[in-house]
Amino acid sequence: MSVENFLFDFGIIGAGIAGLTCAKRLQSGGFSVVVLDKSRGVGGRLATRRIDSTPVDHGLPYITPDGQYTENLISLCHPWTSSPPTYIHPDGINSIPKSLREGLTIHRNFLVTSVAYGDTWRIKSEAGEVAAKSLIIAIPAPQALSLLKNSNFTEADFLQALASVHYEPCITFMAGYSQPLPDNYPLFSRSITADIRWVGLDSSKRVNPPQSLIVIHSSPDFAAANFDLSPLESLAPMLLSQAGLPAPDWLQVHRWRYALPLIRLPFDYLKSSIVPLYICGDFCCDSLPPLEAAMTSAVAVVNALIYQSC
Ligand SMILES: Cc1cc2nc3c(=O)[nH]c(=O)nc-3n(C[C@H](O)[C@H](O)[C@H](O)COP(=O)(O)OP(=O)(O)OC[C@H]3O[C@@H](n4cnc5c(N)ncnc54)[C@H](O)[C@@H]3O)c2cc1C
Structure with a gap:
């Protein structure tokens, strides 16, 4: 194992x-920052896959102006629908987080398996280990909980708060x-059946798309009932038929656990009272829509840290 x-x-x-919002702001404030992610790319649920060179948004489908931070993102986007107002990126929604990563030190393919605090944090993965004075965890609460349970961190209130969150x-x-x-196929529709939460004509977000491309998000009940089924592709004909669509030329599936x-937390973020540890993300700020909440939570952590260090 390599140790930086x-x-x-x-x-x-x-x-x-x-995580990127925290990193950008802390680095601008003069701090040294390292970002660690298990994936090949950045952006998490602002996810775009390239299929035959066509971008497909398979996570968050668009930006809606839900508050100051989502409104800021709109300057990077193009309008998609007017009622309700939605905004997209013609190269894929993942272009938004990609635009934030410039100048940051990011270790990708770095699945953090445990963290340990002595005088400093040791943040460990099979790919190596990094050290930091303070730790910010910006991943869904259940994943943060299993990471901390695998570590020497035992603050009961903190762990209980994380355990109360559900996705x-x-x-x-x-x-x-x-x-x-x-x-006349609609650009998008919501909750058209009990199995479908959202269906959209993803190719309509692109300039001169070479093919028509549909994205269907299942309902939570459908996902819970079928999450571990293999192959999931066998469920597609039923959902496509519910969406009034014929058999496709190709199909891909992605699971979002x-x-x-x-069930979210009413706080802006969580802070340990024992060690320099902060957790932020869309499960905080429970009065806000998730994307706005994720950024509001991140900014709140940074403001607290910068204020603290003055
Ligand atoms: C299908 C879908 C539809 C959505 N629709 C909407 C919507 O209409 N409106 C809305 O407001 N929001 C919506 N969202 C939610 C929105 O995308 C999220 O709230 C937001 O992207 C959360 O950002 P985040 O940075 O908190 O978490 P994430 O985007 O989940 O980022 C967490 C990152 O942590 C990484 N990670 C996790 N565990 C580890 C580990 N152990 N080690 C290293 N890295 C790790 C992951 O790879 C990921 O990159 C939708 C999401 C999905 C999936």
Whole structure:
């Protein structure tokens, strides 16, 4: 295992919008920061997959202006629908977090398996180990909980708060058509059946799309009932038929175990009273929609840290 000798001011676990927001602001404030993410890329649930060179948004489908931070993101986007107002990125929603990563030290393919606090934090993965004075965890609460349970951290109130959070799962189906779909196929619809929470014509977000591309988000109940089924592709004909769609030329599926927070925390973030540990994300700020909450929570952590260090 390689151990990085440098001691960062902050180690941030998670390169989703919350982790990147923290990292950007702390680095601008003059702190040294390292961001660690288990994935190949950044952005977490602001996820875009390239299929035959066409971007497909298989996580968050669009930005809605739900508060000051989502409104700021709109400057990076193009309008999609006017009623309700939604905004997309023509190269895929993942272009938004990618624009934040510039200048940051990010270790990708770095699945953090445990953290340990002595005089400093040792943040460990099979890929190596990094050291930081303070730790910010910016991943869904159930994942944070299992990480901390695997560590020498025992603060009961803190762990209980994390354990109270629950997420809804979602299965995303992506379907491609070489033939055009009916002209009047809606750009998106919500809750059209008990199995479908959302269906959208993803290709309508692109400039001159080479094919028609549909994204279906299953309902949480459907996802919970079928999450471990294999192969999940066998469920697609039923959902496509419910969405009034023919058999596609190709199909891909993605499982989101933690798609949307259902039972959340009324705080802006969690802070340990024993060690320099902070947790932020969309399960905090429970009065706000999740994306706005994730960024509000991240900014609240940074403001607390910068204020503290003055
Ligand atoms: C299908 C779908 C539809 C959605 N629709 C909406 C919507 O309409 N409106 C809305 O407001 N929100 C919506 N959301 C939710 C929104 O995308 C999230 O609230 C937001 O992206 C959360 O950002 P985050 O940074 O807190 O977490 P994430 O984006 O989950 O980022 C966490 C990061 O941590 C990494 N990670 C996790 N564990 C580890 C580990 N042990 N080691 C290293 N890295 C780790 C992950 O790889 C990930 O990159 C939707 C999400 C999905 C999936």
